[in-house]
Amino acid sequence: MTPPVTPPVSTARWTGDWVAGRLDVHLRTTAAAGGLLVRDLVGLAVRVNPRRVHLLVSTVLGKHVPVDPDVVRAAGALLGRLVADRLTGVDSGVAEPGGDLLARALRDGDAGAADRLVELAGTAPAPVPDVLVLGYAETATGLGHLVGDALGADVLHSTRRPVGIAPAGGFEESHSHATGHLLLPDDPALLAGDRPVVLVDDELSTGATVMDTIRGLQEVAPRRRWLVAGLVDLRTDDARADLARFAAEQGIEVDVVVLATGRVELPPDVLARGAALLAAHPHPGPPEPGPATGPVREVAAETTPGFRDGGRHGFTAAHRSAMDAALPRLAEQVHDALGPAPGRVVLLGTEELMHLPVRLAAELSGRGVDVLVSSTTRSPVLPVEDPGYAVRTALRFASHDRPADGPGPRYAYNVAAPPGGRPFDAAVLVVDDASRAWDDGPTALPRVLAGAVAGPVVVLTVPSHRPTPDPLRGPAFGSYAPDEVxxxxxxxxxVPLEAPVEHREAAIQSGRAHYSESLPVEYQPGAAYLELFEQGxxxxxxxxxxxxxxxxxxxxxxxxxxxxxxxxxxxxxxxxxxxxxxxxxxxxxxxxxxxxxxxxxxxxxxxxxxxxxxxxxxxxxxxxxxxxxxxxxxxxxxxxxxxxxxxxxxxxxxxxxxxxxxxxxxxxxxxxxxxxxxxxxxxxxxxxxxxxxxxxxxxxxxxxxxxxxxxxxxxxxxxxxxxxxxxxxxxxxxxxxxxxxxxxxxAPVDRAPTWAGWRAVEEIGREAGIADLNLVKPGVGETTRVLLRRVPWKVLVRPDRVADLGHVLHLAADRGVPVEERPGMPFSCTGLIRPGRGDA
CATH class of the missing domain: 3.40.50 (Rossmann fold)
Incomplete structure (x- = not known):
């Protein structure tokens, strides 16, 4: 076994000290790139989760802790280069100097070290085989992109957002607060073939999620080689043995590459200790927003052709180029909205949307903006105001999305200033148009964010790529032949959607419901009416x-x-x-x-x-x-x-x-x-x-x-x-x-629209005292619909067309609806819906 790395002497408090002391949790580093330590890469907090109490809070992801975007990119670039070394079998010599540079950036705040690491990781890379990088939602979506950037590889990340297309796979994450992961590539070829897959997560704790992922994907597109990449590997010896045994049983090769390897030591009663901490430090309830100190400014992203917001449905070299092309204009839009001297800015991504915010923050930093990047999250974490704790403040707000598991609360950590601390001067919120579902209430994310920073909040809405489901076809759906429609x-x-006609009409006319929200009970005609259909x-x-x-x-x-x-x-x-x-x-x-x-x-x-x-x-x-x-x-x-x-x-x-x-x-x-x-x-x-x-x-x-x-x-x-x-x-x-x-x-016919029907309906409505013209349904087809689906009042017929209206007259008689003659209509008949049914 590699001997433990001796940590350097440091006077700064580690942001895991508070949890380590109260839960008796200890992190040990056993191997790492250069002089990195596990505690450089993570702090500790307490989850609001009965299944797993401690939370490793990354210092380099930009998820729970606002981070210099160059540090985020440096960590991803270093991990990507180490993955490339493993894939090619060529040692680039980047691990030791790269780890030292990242440690300096994290311990000393040396932004120049991060820049040098990005440059170092990108120099003279060995040719990398064709691979697919798969990042895990929500925490590692951005890290997966950065590894993909380093490898020049296609990227896909798991998602918890269903979009109507059939998933290519899915898996559970047993310790996570929100467990269901979907794989939704819009191009099935992304997962096809036997090219290696690089699974990217922020941490490896047990390896169970990795095995579940591989097991599921082997059934869809089997392959020989898998590589697991992460920031830290804290698996036990038993967990490592489990993964090795799993690989042997599957007949595959599974490599693991991380920036730091270590051990997490937990006492037997850690869950009980965690429950006691949660009882003593209640998780914050709904926000009590103070007055916003600055305006909320909306910006619609101006993107380039082929732009894709992330890897939820796949991200190829063409999408990478399109994002690169779009970033300067996006940064310009945000910079203009912030104003000439924005001060300290926090740029906040939203849940799975992490990579674009990191890239945008880096672009703004290059323009002289003092910016840190972070993200909202679904995970409830206990905030504790202590310098030795990783999550000192929490913003809680209503979901900005429409997730399948309900609208529950969402969180942004370490964005609000701690007591006595200096707030950010401005905030930039990056959200995709598919997940933007807030109202203007006090718990809406922009309102809560505006109450936490000293100046403006810029909301940048980017277009979300959403693959469309394939058409439904018979005989699985409908009785038409599959090639007909x-x-x-x-x-x-x-889904039970049918409602009695009277109740449905009352709800529609009262405004309590829209007609499209329910269905009428399907009318089943008798033999006499069916005979009229046959005759017609x-x-x-x-x-x-x-x-x-x-x-x-x-x-x-x-x-x-x-x-x-x-x-x-x-x-x-x-x-x-x-x-x-x-x-x-x-x-x-x-x-x-x-x-x-x-x-x-x-x-x-x-x-x-x-x-x-x-x-x-x-x-x-x-x-x-x-x-x-x-x-x-x-x-x-x-x-x-x-x-x-x-x-x-x-x-x-x-x-x-x-x-x-x-x-x-x-x-x-x-x-x-x-x-x-x-x-x-x-x-x-x-x-x-x-x-x-x-x-x-x-x-x-x-x-x-x-x-x-x-x-x-x-x-x-x-x-x-x-x-x-x-x-x-x-x-x-x-x-x-x-x-x-x-x-x-x-002899060309004048085919221009005359809108004669509209004028006729207006006249009929005036004569009948009907203000809502939606209750006047002209024509044979619409009159038939009124008699079949609605609460009819009367039917108007043209005297010269009565002979052709046998089915209309039959339905009217069957439902006791009076029929009146009205000459001169452009229609053979008109059905009137009984008004005033809103109180029925």
Whole structure:
């Protein structure tokens, strides 16, 4: 065994003395790079965790202790160089001088030593084999990046943030406060192959997490060589033997490389001693924020193409270059927001977002800013005001994220000044846009932070890379064939969402709930109504086929390249399938995806992200069944324009419909309001898929709006027969469609939107005394929906269209809804929802 390293004489108190004395905990150094000691790299604190009482608090990570960013980078660079030495089998000679330089930076505050170490670690590196670096969340995400930088390697870090895509792996961390780790690379190739994997953590205490990680990944992509890298290794002899035995059983090689190796000695009653300490020193409760001493300034990050905020979903050489390119502008933005003389600044990352803050802090330091870097954390730690304790102050605030395990409190340690100490003059908070979920209350992170520093708080929001889940397809979701449509939806089939129509209507009209937060009970028609559907299908299939053909030809003529069909779920989906089938007559195999759009909430932004990632946005054409007053048309236009203003990608809010009686679009098959048989039923004519649902508690971060697949209604499903019946008419109507398209080309039809439907609805609303025009539903399709899903008041019909409205009249009679004639409408009928149901 290597003899213990004798620590140098020092007059400074170690930030582990308080815990060591009260818990009888002792750290011994047995080996290290140069003259480093374990106590150089860590202090001690007390966890608020019954499973493990002591906490090693790193002095070089920038997590619990604000640190010079150059020291953070120096420690990561040294570890990365030692890993490179182990991988190549070539001793670069960096270990001893590098360890001495890091010790000087830590013990003496010699910033120049840190700079020299970074330079030394980067000189003349031996060629390193292709490896993948995997850092552990949340503490070692930044360290993993720094090791990856030193190796020029791809980086992935584990995460506790689900984003809707299937994990490539996962593991637990038994001693951690928050245990679940996910591996979510958006490119599965990142984990594929047999290249070595470097697992990076801040400390090795038992090796159990390492073994669990390797065991899981060996099942996905087995490989021969693994390397574990950390700052300190404090495993017992038994734990070391366990890892060696595990490697032999797996038939793999597992190396361990750390900056310092040692032993932690704990008394048998350490948990009881820790419980007594916690009882005597209560953990702080909710904050009592004082008045903010400076403003909170918001800054939206201006990034470069290809920028990625970190390795949650993978980080390659291209992403490293993009971050390098973005940093000068980000530093300039932050520097401008801080002002000309910011004083002492703390730059705070947020949980897993650690590497970018370190790099940004280093960039600011290079511009003359006196800056330290740290991070928020989920881990509750006991703060004790004592120079010999590693966590002297704690800020507690409401979560700035929407984690799967609830919104619990979050913490920032050693950011507030201790009693009698000097506060930081300013703070910079770096957060990604996916996790920015605070309100303006007193426990919001910026407010709490503003009460702890003497000057301004700059909030820099950076774009978060979020991979989009793959589309759902039949038969796993929906009854359509998998090539007919992919649903950009979250599967909520097992969630009870249905509510009685009366209760649902009351909640919607009172403002207690949005219509998208629940589902109506699926209406199951009787034999008489189903017979009307069959009659309507037989009578209108040919007419619908003509409208589909004309619409498809117009869509194909408008786009120079084959279009991408994006139907608005769910009424637009069967129409999108029919358009795709007509396009197949030209030998085209058009992509077809269904997305959610919600009145008042917009188009699903994650669906747009998926479309932009997999298709040319300029090729996208949105498809729906019909128009009424134009509410969804306007919703689509507003959503697409807002998305383009925020991030120009080339989407155009073109809406293609088979019937446009409302005069809302210039892409239509006809402007006649006729029966489209798919409007007669709900899920049983729409692939057994429900209307879409939007609830934050059900949709994961980065996931799509939700919907249900009603598998139990399979024996009543007529979705395929509806499509096949209409498609069977295509050959018969081909000449008629060609003639109509030729006629329109020879004598162009005025296809400009007239919005006649909107004006008609306003007039009907005035006459009926209805102030909320959302209660007026014009057209055959919308009237049918009112009778099936809402609390109808009355139905207005055009006298000259009564013969075509058998199913509407049947539903009205079945529900006891009066029918009134109203000549002159641009619609065949209009359904009115009973107002004033908010108190039902």
């Amino acid at each position: 992919g649903w950009l939806l979250t599967d909520l089939s097992d 299908l037989a009578a209108s299939a040919r007419r619908l086929a003509v409208a589909v053909g004309v619409l498809t030809e117009l869509v194909l003529a408008r786009r120079p390249d084959p279009p991408v069909l994006v139907s608005l779920a769910r009424a637009g989906t069967p129409i999108g399938v029919l358009v795709r089938r007509w396009a197949g007559r030209h030998g085209l195999d058009l992509p077809h995806l269904a997305v959610s759009i919600v009145r008042g909430r917009g188009l699903d932004p994650r669906a747009l992200d998926h479309l932009a990632a997999h298709h040319d946005p300029a090729d996208v054409v949105f498809v729906d069944g019909w128009t009424g007053k134009g509410a969804i048309t306007r919703e689509l236009q507003a959503a697409v324009r807002a998305a383009e203003a925020a991030q120009p990608r080339g989407f155009v809010p073109d809406l293609a419909v088979v019937a446009d009686p409302g005069g809302c679009t210039d892409l239509f098959g006809t402007r006649e309001d006729f029966l489209i048989p798919s409007a007669c039923l709900n899920s049983t004519v729409s692939g057994l898929v429900s209307r879409t649902v939007l609830r934050a508690d059900l949709v994961p971060i980065g996931g799509y709006h939700g919907a249900k697949f009603y598998r139990e209604l399979a024996d009543q499903d007529v979705s395929g027969r509806f499509l096949d019946t209409v498609s069977a008419c295509f050959d018969d109507v081909a000449d008629e469609v060609a003639d109509e398209v030729a006629r329109q080309s020879a």
